[in-house]
Structures are given as structure tokens and as C-alpha cells.
Amino acid sequence: MDDLQRLEGWLSPLLAKLTDAERRGLAREVARDLRAGNVASMRAQQTPDGTQWEPRKPNALREARGAVRRNAKKSAPMFQKLRAAKHLKAQGLTDEAVLQFVGRADRIARVHHFGLEDRVKPGGPTYRYPARPLLGITEAQMARIQELVLSHLSR
Numbered sequence: 001m002d003d004l005q006r007l008e009g010w011l012s013p014l015l016a017k018l019t020d021a022e023r024r025g026l027a028r029e030v031a032r033d034l035r036a037g038n039v040a041s042m043r044a045q046q047t048p049d050g051t052q053w054e055p056r057k058p059n060a061l062r063e064a065r066g067a068v069r070r071n072a073k074k075s076a077p078m079f080q081k082l083r084a085a086k087h088l089k090a091q092g093l094t095d096e097a098v099l100q101f102v103g104r105a106d107r108i109a110r111v112h113h114f115g116l117e118d119r120v121k122p123g124g125p126t127y128r129y130p131a132r133p134l135l136g137i138t139e140a141q142m143a144r145i146q147e148l149v150l151s152h153l154s155r
Contacts, residue, residue, distance in 0.1 A: 007142055007145065007146070010146075011149060014149060014153060015149075018153075020094045022152075023094050023095070024092050024093065024094050025092065025152075026092070026148070026149065026152045027092030027093055027094070027095075027096060027097040028090070028091070028092025028097070029092070029148055029152070030092070030097040030145055030148055030149075031090035031091055031092050031097035031098060031099055032090045033141070033144055033145070033148060034090065034097065034099050034137065034141060034145075035085075035088060035090040035099055037138070037140075037141050037144075038083075038088070038099065038134065038135050038136070039083045039088065041136075042079050042082070042083045042134060043077070043083065045077055045078065047132070047133040047136065048133060048135065048136030048137065048138055048141075049136065049138060050138075053078070053130075053132040054130040054132065056078060078132070079109075079112070079134065081105075082101065082105055082108065082109055082134070087101055087102060087103070087105035088100075088101055088102075088105070089101075089102050099135060101134075109134050109135075111129055112129055112131075112132050112134065113131070113132065113133055113134045113135065114131060115128065115129055115130050115131030115132070116128070116129065117129070
């Protein structure tokens, strides 16, 4: 959080000089960039800082289903649908850039992000999922945000 406060301290005087519309446009651009970075880390099956997620628990039914079509290659990556723009929204407001999961995807993402306990299926058994952080901000992304702000201000 210290890095985010440092970034905020650097940005605040610069952003104060922009109009509301310009700040919204910049926030939207930042949110889209953050979304792309987080989707890339989810696609790579790793946390935003680069460590690999704990692998999915083996399930014979999941492995057998569609094995002929997949030629029995390894199981499908996790969170394919969660990383779609339909579920992971990037929004730019005048005072903030927002990246969030919406609807039912929010609950699913929260359970997996924090490693909470949830029902496997409605009325079924509960399971404590391992923590697999889905969203975060890295040093590279903070540097990219600085570049976006500087390029936006130099226009």
C-alpha cells in the first residue's frame, strides 16, 4: 500500500489540473490497462506478483468429460469465464479507476481470491478453496500508469 500512496501523492497535483471529462478518460484508460494485466496473469494461472496458483484438485469426472475431444491433454485452465469483460468490468470515474467482478462472478472471485469456504454445488458439500489471488497491481503496472498519465498530460 505504501507504493500506492506514493503514486497517489505524485499524481494528485497533476490530476487536479485536468477537467472532469479528461480525468474520466484517463481513469478509463488506466482501468482498461489494469484489466489487461490482471487477465494476462489469470490466463497464465498465476497471482499478479507472478507466483503460480495451487493446482486444481484432481477430479476423475472432470478429466474424463470431453477427453476424446481434447485428446486427453491436461485439464482446462481455471477461471476462463471470469476473465471475460462481461464479468470483469473496468470503469473510469472522475476520481477513480475501478476494476471489479460483477454479479455472481463477484462471489465466486471473492471465494477464490481469499481462499474462503463455499458450497461446491447448491445443496452439496462445502470445500475450503485455496487462496488464488485474481486481482492486484504490480510494480510494472504502476510504472505503466505513470507512463499513461504522462502521455495523457503531454497531449
